[in-house]
Amino acid sequence: MSILVNKDTKVIVQGFTGKEGSFHAEQCLAYGTKIVGGVTPNKGGSEHLGKPVFNTVKEAVLATGATVSMIFVPPAFVADAVMEASDAGIELAVIITEGAPVRDMQMAKAYATKKGMSTIGPNCPGIITAEECKIGIMPGMIFKKGNVGLISKSGTLTYEGANQVCKEGFGITTAVGIGGDPIIGLSYKQLLPMFENDSETEAIVLIGEIGGDLEIQAAEFIKQHITKPVVAFIAGQTAPKGKRMGHAGAIVSGSAGTAAEKMAALEAAGVHVVKSPAHIGKKVAEVLNK
Amino acid sequence: MNVHEYQAKEIFSKYGVPVPRGYVAHSVLEAVENAKKLGGNIWVVKAQIHAGGRGLGGGVKLARSLEEVEELASQILGMTLVTHQTGPEGKLVQKVYIEEGVDIADELYLGVVLDRAKEMPVIMASTEGGMEIEKVAAETPEKIVKVAIDPAIGFQAFHGRELAFGLGLAKEEIGKFMKFASALYKVYMENDAELIEINPLVKTGSGDFIALDGKMGFDDSALYRHPEIEAMRDISAEDPSEREAGEFGLSYIKLDGEVGCMVNGAGLAMGTMDTINYVGGTPANFLDVGGKASAQTVAKGFEIILKDQNVKSIFVNIFGGIVRCDRIANGILEATKLVDVTVPVIVRLDGTNALEAAEILKSANIANVISATDLEDGAKKAVAAARGEL
Numbered sequence: 292m293s294i295l296v297n298k299d300t301k302v303i304v305q306g307f308t309g310k311e312g313s314f315h316a317e318q319c320l321a322y323g324t325k326i327v328g329g330v331t332p333n334k335g336g337s338e339h340l341g342k343p344v345f346n347t348v349k350e351a352v353l354a355t356g357a358t359v360s361m362i363f364v365p366p367a368f369v370a371d372a373v374m375e376a377s378d379a380g381i382e383l384a385v386i387i388t389e390g391a392p393v394r395d396m397q398m399a400k401a402y403a404t405k406k407g408m409s410t411i412g413p414n415c416p417g418i419i420t421a422e423e424c425k426i427g428i429m430p431g432m433i434f435k436k437g438n439v440g441l442i443s444k445s446g447t448l449t450y451e452g453a454n455q456v457c458k459e460g461f462g463i464t465t466a467v468g469i470g471g472d473p474i475i476g477l478s479y480k481q482l483l484p485m486f487e488n489d490s491e492t493e494a495i496v497l498i499g500e501i502g503g504d505l506e507i508q509a510a511e512f513i514k515q516h517i518t519k520p521v522v523a524f525i526a527g528q529t530a531p532k533g534k535r536m537g538h539a540g541a542i543v544s545g546s547a548g549t550a551a552e553k554m555a556a557l558e559a560a561g562v563h564v565v566k567s568p569a570h571i572g573k574k575v576a577e578v579l580n581k
Numbered sequence: 582m583n584v585h586e587y588q589a590k591e592i593f594s595k596y597g598v599p600v601p602r603g604y605v606a607h608s609v610l611e612a613v614e615n616a617k618k619l620g621g622n623i624w625v626v627k628a629q630i631h632a633g634g635r636g637l638g639g640g641v642k643l644a645r646s647l648e649e650v651e652e653l654a655s656q657i658l659g660m661t662l663v664t665h666q667t668g669p670e671g672k673l674v675q676k677v678y679i680e681e682g683v684d685i686a687d688e689l690y691l692g693v694v695l696d697r698a699k700e701m702p703v704i705m706a707s708t709e710g711g712m713e714i715e716k717v718a719a720e721t722p723e724k725i726v727k728v729a730i731d732p733a734i735g736f737q738a739f740h741g742r743e744l745a746f747g748l749g750l751a752k753e754e755i756g757k758f759m760k761f762a763s764a765l766y767k768v769y770m771e772n773d774a775e776l777i778e779i780n781p782l783v784k785t786g787s788g789d790f791i792a793l794d795g796k797m798g799f800d801d802s803a804l805y806r807h808p809e810i811e812a813m814r815d816i817s818a819e820d821p822s823e824r825e826a827g828e829f830g831l832s833y834i835k836l837d838g839e840v841g842c843m844v845n846g847a848g849l850a851m852g853t854m855d856t857i858n859y860v861g862g863t864p865a866n867f868l869d870v871g872g873k874a875s876a877q878t879v880a881k882g883f884e885i886i887l888k889d890q891n892v893k894s895i896f897v898n899i900f901g902g903i904v905r906c907d908r909i910a911n912g913i914l915e916a917t918k919l920v921d922v923t924v925p926v927i928v929r930l931d932g933t934n935a936l937e938a939a940e941i942l943k944s945a946n947i948a949n950v951i952s953a954t955d956l957e958d959g960a961k962k963a964v965a966a967a968r969g970e971l
Contacts, residue, residue, distance in 0.1 A: 366802060392803035394773055397700055398732065430902035430933050445848020447900045450932060451956065454900070471848070473697055500848055503697050526851035529858045530867070531668075531836055550855075567859040568852035569957035 293420035294485040304329040306363035327355040348379035370395035377408035386412035396474040410476030416468035437462015440486035443498035455572025479509035501527030510556035589795035603680030612654035615679040623682030634664030688781035710781035773803035838863025841886035841895040862964030876915035896963035906938035925966040929959035
């Protein structure tokens with residue numbers, strides 16, 4: 292078992308024939324991901340990496356039965372791509388592109404939600420179900436199959452965390468890089484119950500960062516609904532304060548978004564919080580060996 | 582990206598948000614000329630820096646004669662202004678804004694910002710104008726009215742009423758306030774602003790609303806579609822090292838510790854700083870070299886880090902993903918030839934081809950390049966090296 296994606300998931304790539312899209316689609320194919328085609332307007336009818344190229348997502352879905360789209364289009368076109376995917380009946384869009392305007396994402400996510408499509412990202416490494424399906428840009432070989440679910444805002448900390456878990460002799464069910472932009476798709480709160488309900492996942496690693504209050508919301512949710520052990524690290528305990536122009540964003544959420552505040556909330560929810568990211572793997576081992 | 586008050590007010594004016602008349606000055610002479618141009622017998626001399634709290638820091642002063650304008654402008658221009666938002670090092674004032682005096686009956690606060698939880702813009706208003714809004718939020722949160730606006734419907738009259746009645750405005754003020762708030766929402770949306778704050782928003786003796794201050798920040802990712810705003814960028818107001826790093830695709834923030842850091846990815850970069858702190862050291866900087874970490878970017882990173890005299894060692898912490906560690910190791914070796922690295926460099930490479938990378942570094946046998954096996958080992962070695970104990 293796993294969450295959201297597995298070896299049977301049919302994936303298309305939007306921005307398939309571009310430099311980034313091509314490179315990473317090839318890596319995903321090599322990992323075993325069932326990429327069934329891609330979309331690049333004006334290149335429909337051709338073939339790329341041995342897979343069919345379509346002009347529109349609708350055509351691609353009709354021809355291939357894909358349910359997930361991996362999005363690599365340039366930042367200015369992300370909103371359009373996300374809305375097109377949701378309009379075509381895609382169930383999950385994984386948005387890798389970095390630098391999409393916040394206002395665009397706000398609009399695109401509101402529309403996707405209305406259409407019943409989930410999103411991951413933008414500006415994220417993607418999602419991987421170990422040894423089955425990689426949809427994103429993470430190095431596949433560090434994710435060994437196992438019983439630990441992982442959710443992280445940061446890309447390289449996802450790799451760091453997964454690598455440590457695997458070096459301790461455990462492995463990963465599914466790892467999700469949710470991204471750290473102001474507007475993101477699936478977050479801790481939506482992913483935690485999926486891991487709770489996944490029979491193979493026995494522990495969950497949650498990696499957060501300063502800013503916003505998603506980790507605080509996660510702590511409240513864990514307290515009430517999660518029975519599996521959770522190990523957490525919050526990056527930015529030593530980050531400089533007062534570097535921003537104003538703090539109005541923090542006022543809205545009713546929290547300053549500091550690492551200390553998030554760590555305290557998670558600890559109060561019974562989460563095993565580590566102060567150093569170097570201790571994620573060891574703490575997981577300690578919790579699972581109990 | 583942030584702009585100065587005078588630039589924010591230029592944008593406000595275009596959308597019909599009322600602002601006092603004023604002119605920016607780069608010299609004392611120009612300041613006096615501006616005051617003459619404005620006429621009247623009362624002026625405000627305002628330091629233009631990218632931070633709030635200028636009044637308390639002595640950067641905003643009232644002048645009642647042209648002589649006083651001259652005196653105040655010469656005081657403020659060239660001063661290093663320290664406010665609660667500048668950090669202890671303060672910011673150099675290179676421009677002053679000369680503005681006409683305003684008849685103040687009451688001071689309010691009005692801001693527009695993204696509410697991340699609701700995923701839509703929220704307008705915040707408060708009767709406690711002129712105070713630090715952070716303080717109001719902490720001490721008397723009931724004095725802040727928040728109204729989220731769904732961009733799908735835009736600013737509607739009921740949003741305006743919720744704000745106006747929430748502030749307890751008088752009947753005859755409500756229409757004017759609603760018009761003001763509606764225009765400000767338009768400024769926010771059409772310019773891809775990240776934040777707008779007007780503190781204080783002044784109610785004049787004649788019952789008009791006017792933006793006495795204006796602060797705007799923009800979504801950097803959307804600047805490509807706002808060339809007129811990008812043209813407002815004031816490079817001299819930005820930290821030179823941070824700016825130089827940005828030109829090379831690096832993200833750098835100077836801190837005051839001893840261990841320089843070079844890391845790929847913002848999260849791991851912060852995590853590395855946290856680890857250095859955890860093992861008893863102090864990080865000298867945040868530096869994210871991004872996804873590529875080539876010889877050129879690593880060399881540039883060394884150069885920027887070494888400009889800081891406090892740096893006693895450098896911890897290079899790279900988790901190689903798609904970019905293989907062996908290539909990064911070669912990049913680091915190449916970089917040490919391009920830049921004269923005078924302090925010990927602790928290198929931790931993990932991920933794809935990490936073993937090959939370790940072999941490359943070992944066989945190169947450079948005296949001040951020391952390999953580390955993992956994150957904690959690297960942090961410990963870097964801290965020890967900074968103390969001359971390695």
